[in-house]
Amino acid sequence: QKALCVIEFKLPYFDVFNEKELKEPARKKATRRKAKYFATSNFQKLIWYNTERVNSFRPEEEQIHDKYLLSQIENLDLIEEPKYRNSIISALESFLIDLYEVHTGKKPEPKQAIDELLIFRLQEKINRLSRYYKNIIEDKTHKDSEFSLKLQKWFIEQNWSFSWQEEDFLKAARQTAYLLINKILFYNLLQVKRPSQLDPLNIPDDLSKGGMLQRQLQSYFDYVLKEIDYETIYSADFIDQTAFPDNREVVEEIKELIRVLKHYDFSRLGYDIIGRIFERLIPAQERHNLGQYFTNPDIVDLILRFCLKHEEDKVFDPACGAGTFLVRAYQHKKLMNQRLSHQQNLNTLWGCDIAKFPAHLSTINLAINDLGVDENYPQIIRGDFFSLRLGGRKEFKKEARKRELVSLGEKKISIPYPKIVDCVVGNPPYTRQEEIPSISGDEGYKKRLISNALYDGDKKIANISKRAGIHAYFFIHGTKFLQKGGRFGFIVSNSWLDVDYGKGLQEFFLRNYKIIAIVESKVERWFSDADINTCIIVLEKCAGDRNKKERDENIVRFVYLFKPLRYFIPPAQDMWEKQVNRLKEIDKLKRTIL
Structure with missing residues (x-):
């Protein structure tokens, strides 16, 4: 019938x-x-x-x-x-x-829509792999003391605390799944752009062991590392090793993912669609929970319109997370000059993050703007911002600034972090000083962080309250990288406005900056943590005794917003005209503030 x-x-x-x-x-x-x-x-x-x-x-x-x-x-x-x-x-x-x-x-x-369906399929695969990984990681943590120590160390590297709770194992499982799927998806995109250089991923049907699958995939990834780079994407650490257990169900899930992606013609996808796929691979609620990696694009664009004045301006985000500030700066520069090449644009952008996952995301999100060029290496340093010690001192040598990026390939890439920049922007982590040792797992780390930040050579440049959050030290250390007249734009906890917490930081600002604007919202929270009240702060470097009069005569704009940012700023869209119109509306808001 x-x-x-x-x-x-x-x-x-x-x-x-x-x-x-x-x-x-x-x-x-x-x-x-x-x-x-x-x-x-x-x-x-x-x-x-x-x-x-x-x-x-x-x-x-x-x-x-x-x-x-x-x-x-x-x-x-x-x-x-x-x-x-x-x-x-x-x-x-x-x-x-x-x-x-x-x-x-x-x-x-x-x-x-092809991107909507692919996102849906990939999210489904992430969910399925995460369920397997969670059980495997939890079981191994309780049975294998060496694995347990490695997992706890990995949590410390992510700036997280490990409490043996179910959500800890799920968090590790989801990051394992994200990293693996990002690597496979990114390889497919690269292969389409470089068919003569890279072979399509091909896994034998009868392969059933996790170790064999790992070696097979890593042989493809190692070739990318050796010939094209992308260390922050394809270099492996502890959590990557957990992606390939000797578990038949997991192996079959990964093999099926590779088969599914073969059905998609990635050559038909524009960079805007590819960007949307990576951006939305992590669902909105999870991006909210990972607030330290993702910042609202409306806030990012508003800060950049205050700080980024020219297409050639050098931009540095010292806690870059998923790279939202850098990606939006890339787009802003393109809107200023459409003829700006991909590599010219990348050469003016730097990011730093202590954790692998955000450094990995930042690299992908910048690289996908043009996968066809030979030179395509975003300047993302995976490391501690406070270990970048020399700042703008005269004896600052390029070789001393180089950081070698960890690689599994034979080729080692060293990039210098910037000596001097025009903009320091970002969303630094909000961690109270008393929490730093428990999160870092290192009692001495807090002392080194404070010393590296507060001293420029032998000279102490600020006095900060012991109750101030770690974001205060990002301001102090970031100042060493900022040239005269350069602008600082952060979204941070507003605790620095408190007389007790913030007195030392306020004095530092008054000695070194013109405070352009401090913006708070009365109707929406800009951080995922409901206990943290936030503000946008924009500073312009104006240090030294001879600039005291200019600083003293500067009028600070203290602004409360009684409407959400969406009321003032249209949503971000792909169409060129709509992007231009969005920035015009942000400029209108900026003029109102000033």
Whole structure:
């Protein structure tokens, strides 16, 4: 008997895209019943396919009409619980209404944008790998003391504290999955741009051991390291090793990911779409939870409009996270001069982050602006900003400033961090001084940090309260890199405005800067942590006794915003005209502040 749509349901642990267990059985049943559509579901998600397009091997984005989020259920014994039952019923009702309206011609067939579908597929793969990795990491941590110590050390390197809680293991698992998928996706993008130089990823079907899969993939990645660079993406550390356990399910998930990506024609994707894929690979809620890596683009653009004056300005973000400030600075410079080459642009941007994951993200987010050029190496240093000690001193030599980036390849890349820059911008971490030893795991680190920041050579340049947050030291140390007339733009906790916490920092500002503006919002929080009140601060370097009169006569703009930034600033979009219009609106807000 003819049917309109056949649906194949499986238990929640099945991958909703699984070819063998879900899609192929559903396709065969739909073909036999002459059903125009079929769907696959694992009670968490539902994917709606067009039978004819699947049978004719059309690209996946043309096969799929739509996708639906049903629930977060893991065990069908709980399906009668209201939070699962109601969610599943509501989503299925939406699907059936859409199916009816499309079939009767009341609405057109929905179409899937290639980037939206790819993001959805990759997020699904991240979720599945993370579940496996979490159990493996948790089990190994409790059974293997050496592994446990390495994991705790890795947490310290991320500026996190490890408390043996379930969320700690999940956090490690998700970063493992993100790093692996980013590497595979980035390799595919590179291979399309360099087909004569790089072979397509190819994993034998009978390969079933994690160690063998790791060696196979690393042989591809090592070639990139040796011939093209990208150390901050492809160099490996402890957490990368956990991605390849001798677990058949994990190995099959990774092999399937590689097979899925082969179906996508990356040569058709523009850099704007590629950028959107990497940007949205981490869901909004998780970006919110990883607030130290991601900063609201509206805040970033407002700070840059205050600080970035010319396309040739050198920009340094000393706690660069995922690279939002640097990526937006890249775009701002392109809008100033469309003829600016990719490498010219990269040569004026520097970032530094102590943790691997954000350094990895920053490198990708800058590199993808042009993957076809031979020289494409974003200047991202994975290291401690406070170890960059020489600043702007006269004896500052280029060789002394070089930092060798860790690599698995034979080629070692050393890049100098900047001697002097026009803009220091960023969102430095908010960590109280008393928390520094527990997070760093090193009692001596706090003393070294304070000494490196507060002294320029033998000269002490600031007195900071012992209760001030670590962001205060970013201001002091960052000043050594900023040229006269250069601008400093940070979003930070407003605790420095407190008489007790901030007296030393306030005095430092008054001796070295004209304070251009301090901006706070009365209607929205700019940090994910609800306990932290924040402000944007913009400074212009104007140090020395002979500039005292200029500093004293400067009028500081203290500004409260009674509307959210979105009221003043249009959303970021890809179209050139809309980008230009967005910056014009930000300039209008800047003029209002000034």
